[in-house]
Amino acid sequence: MFSDKGEFKEAFLKKLEMTCGKSFSESSEKDQFFTLGLMIREYVSTEWINTNERYRVDKVKQVYYFSIEFLLGRLLHHNLLNLGIEDVVASGLADLGIDLAHLEDVESDAGLGNGGLGRLAACFLDSLASLNLPGHGYGIRYKHGLFEQKIVDGYQVELPDQWLRNGHVWEVRKADLSVEIPFWGEVEVREENGRQVFRHIHAERVTAVPYDMPVAGYKTDTINTLRLWTAEPSRYPINQDVLKYKRETESISEFLYPDDTQDEGKILRLKQQYFLVSASIKSIIQSYKRQHHSLINFHEYVSIHINDTHPVLAIPELMRVLIDEEGLGWDTAWGITTQTISYTNHTTLSEALEKWPVRIFQPLLPRIFMIVNEVNERFCSDLWNKYPGDWNRIESLAIIAHNQVKMAHLALVGSYSVNGVAALHTDILQNREMNHFYKIFPEKFNNKTNGITHRSWLLKSNPSLSNLITMGIGDEWIRDPNQLRRLLKFKNDSSYLQAISDVKTENKKNLAKRIRAQTGEWINIDSIFDIQVKRLHAYKRQLLNILHVMYLYNRLKEDAHFHMHPRTFIFGAKASPGYYFAKKVIKLINSVAEKVNKDSLTKDTLKVIFLENYRVSLAEEVFPAADVSEQISTASKEASGTGNMKFMMNGAITVGTLDGANVEIHEKVGDENIFIFGLRSDEVLNYYQHGGYHSMEYYHHDKRIRQVMDQLKSGFFPEVMDEFEPIFDSLIMENDQYFVLRDFSSYVNVQESVGYAYEDQKRWRQMSLVNIGESGHFSSDRTIEEYANEIWHIHPS
Incomplete structure (x- = not known):
């Protein structure tokens, strides 16, 4: 330059x-x-x-990565x-x-995502370009992100995320490549030259305008594209409220994840999903037809990957284009579609596997519904031939059943590859959650453990550590993260270990300055920085973490002989605006912080911090400063996690359950370099299947649990009265769905082990070095190479 x-x-x-x-x-x-x-x-x-x-x-084969989120940061x-x-x-x-x-x-921070799903997509784009692979992203250009989080009197308050208020310098508007998307209306069917022809009439049309962003690889000449669509009015309908049409049109790309608890929100969410896939597929086919004469070989040049269930409508939309616009027959179109589209599943949570009521789906997307219904009829017919008379099995596998369209089922039937995102997650999908589908399509299922781009989460966010690594092993690790294993030769080098410790101290000082500016709290740099930052959800168990803090506070207040190394517990999380329980947990964390941090007896030993408005740019300061990485989800519930990888790469030690990618981190670093506790996934799944867990027993038989639980209701937090009764009820009256009380004792014990290990600084530094050295396996470069070779079949160009 x-x-x-x-x-x-x-x-x-x-x-x-x-x-x-x-x-x-x-x-x-x-x-x-x-x-x-x-x-x-x-x-x-x-x-x-x-x-x-x-x-x-x-004429290289290219992959197009469809995702409802791309959490890019700055x-x-x-x-x-x-x-x-x-x-x-x-x-x-x-x-x-x-x-x-x-x-x-x-x-x-670009407001284009919320959590791990969107950050993974961003890391994947970086790795595609850095590996010179022909791969592009397709998403929605949201005017407002999820929300800007403010904490007022301990409560989460949501403000609009005005990330575009000053424009976005990285994007290029491509109005000449705009396409029209139809909603509502009817489907006209007629015979033409001996075949049925379908025409979508009386539709309300929306214009999708692309904004392209360059995606530069690390010191390569490959610049791929992230194309984001914005919704604008098309032709104003006759005899319709023009302002209403304009408002409803622009709302499609206005907010990431609108509230879908009511029908109006459900319609908007479904509009967003079809808007994304329809615009993207039209764009891809337009580009393809400029180079190729026939669509028969479309799948040999194009791979479309759907990131979770949000873009699953890509399957019927590609079918619609091939049949209605290109004149292909059903069987030919289905063959092309099912060789083009691959699918990543990101969850085992049933509520996250989207289902849409037919009463909403059919009128909004009449032609798409016809195609989905036809796919379902043909699939159920095949099932009848395979399992004659087994109506229960057919009903459980159907794409449309009980007046709902099941998006995950559509993805499983209409794609050629279905992958989980960690070895444990894929095993659960194959053997439990999607076992019936696995028995039908065993060849489709495979695992691709998630990864993070080490260039962002180490080289960029932790330059001091990166320089130290380069001093020790050269800079080849930047292109080949597996080279980080060469750091293990310094395991007994006291001067190198001290240098790593010094870097950590500087990073802790930097984060402490940020905390001081944001909260006014002074942080003890010599304390253990114990950090849990991620989306607030019950299964991630921020609640277990803060109940343990309450237990420590009680011990410090009541037991003069109790010793613990000073500990700073740092939380960062947003709760979905309609997620009542999660908001209660945020309030609880802040109420505990208020009590603990102001107590003269404990404030020098125990500190609690809630970082407001957690986002990528803040995460880049948090990960390098962490001593302890909290990865404490209920086993079997976290598909993978990527925060665990970011902490590991920056030398933090994991405290975690054997869930998601924690299992593979454990395999890499060994028992002595990680702190594992709690139920295993098979034990959790056994409880769900056979019962036998009674949280009330733990409340009655463990006085530590009884004390912290009673404090939720006893006036321990006098300013909030009965604020936390819903939390108490969820754990006791509703039998603790995520086994917080079952794992409490194990968690207390492992946290004591953390304190003892930290006081042996030589051991702790060695543990940190091993985690850094083994983290290269969790680079998204490795993940993308696996996708490229085993799913997409694309090659460097």
Whole structure:
């Protein structure tokens, strides 16, 4: 881009004047950020065009990754790093009196995702480009993200996430590539040249406008594309309220995850999902037809991957296009579709496996419903031939049953590959949750354990540790993360271990400054930073964590002989706006923090912090500072987790159940470098299947449990009265669905082991080194290579 910082400075100043119409001395940090972002985007444009041209000329097979979320975070630092120009730019800006870090803070986190699903998609895009693989993302350009979280009197308050208020410098609007999406209306069926022809009439049409973002690989010449769609009015309907039509149209791409507890929200969610897949498939086919004459070989050049059930309508939509617009017969279209679409399942939770009422689905998407119904009829016919008379089995496997369309079932039938995201998760899918489907389609099922891009979560977010790693083993680990295993040779090198510890201390100081600025709390740097940051959900058991904090507080207050190493418990989480129970847990965490942090007897030993508005840019400060990684979900419930990998890569030690990818982390680091507790997945599943768990027994027989449970109702938190009775009731009256009380004693014991281990600093540093050294396996580069070779069959270009 620039041969030296002098050339950069000259270009930057010229560009700023041209772009902003003002002199450098008059410019703001926003002007400077926008100018730098524009320079970077223009710089990659040539390679972006060249990449697409290379794919076109070579007619390579490309993968298109459909996801309702892409949790990108901020992109300035990421792009500078991947393009290899960070040092030149930082130095040139410094000469002009500009701190690059300040410009990075100007950028808003892109509000395009919520949790691990969206962050995984972002990591996958980075790995695809960094491995020179032809792969692109397709999503929705939400005007507002999930929400901006404020904590007011301990309660979560949701504010609109205005991430686009200052525009988005990385995107390019492609209005000429817009497509129309129909909703509502009717389907006209007629005979034409001896075949049935279907036409969607009287539809309400919406225009999908693409905004493209370049996805730069790490020091490669590959620039892939993330295409995000925004909904705009099409032709204003006659005899209809124009303002109502405009409002309903724009709402499709206004909010990530609208509240779907009522029909209006359900309709909007379903609109979003069809909007995404219909626009994307039309775009892909338009591009394909510019290079190829026939769609018969479509699947040989195109792979469409659906990230969880949200984009499953890609299956009937591709069928619709092939049949209605391209004139192919059913069998031919089905053959192409089922060789094109692959599916990742991300959950074993039944409530997360989407189902849509027919009464909503059919009128909103009349032609799509006809196709789904036909798929269901043919599938059930095949099942009848395979299991004659077994109506119960057929009913349980049907795509449409009890007036509901089951999206996961549609995905299982209409895709050629179905993968879980951790070895345990895939095993549960095959042998329990989707066992009937596995028996029918065993060849479809496979495992692809999740990964994270080490360039973002180590190289970018923890530069001091990255430099230390490079000093020890060279920089090959950046391209080949398996090289991190070479760090194990330093396991008995006291000076290297001390250097790693010093880096951790600096990172803890940085996070403590952030906490001080945000909460006003002083943090003891020598305390154990025990961190749980993730989406707030009952199965993730933030509740178990905070009940344990209450137990420690009670011990400190009542037992003068009780010793514990100072501990700072740090939480970060958003609760879905309609998730009543999760919001109660947030309030409980903040109420415990208020009590503990103000108690002169305990405040130097025990501290509780809730980080407001947890997001990617905050996560980049949190992971490097962690000593302990809390991965304490109920065994069998967390499909994989990726936070566990980010903590591990930054040298934190996992306290966790044998759930999700924790199982594979445990296999990599060994018993002595991880803290495992609690029920195993087979024990949990046995309880669900056969019963036998009675939470009341644990309440009556364990005085530690009884004390913390009673404190939820006894006036222990005088300012909230009966606020926490729903939590008490969920654990006692409703029999503790996620086995919080069953695992409490085991959790207390393992946490005591953590404290003892930390006080043996030599041992702790060795444990940290082993976790870093074994983390390379959990790079998304490994994951994407497995997808590329075993599912998509794409190759570097």
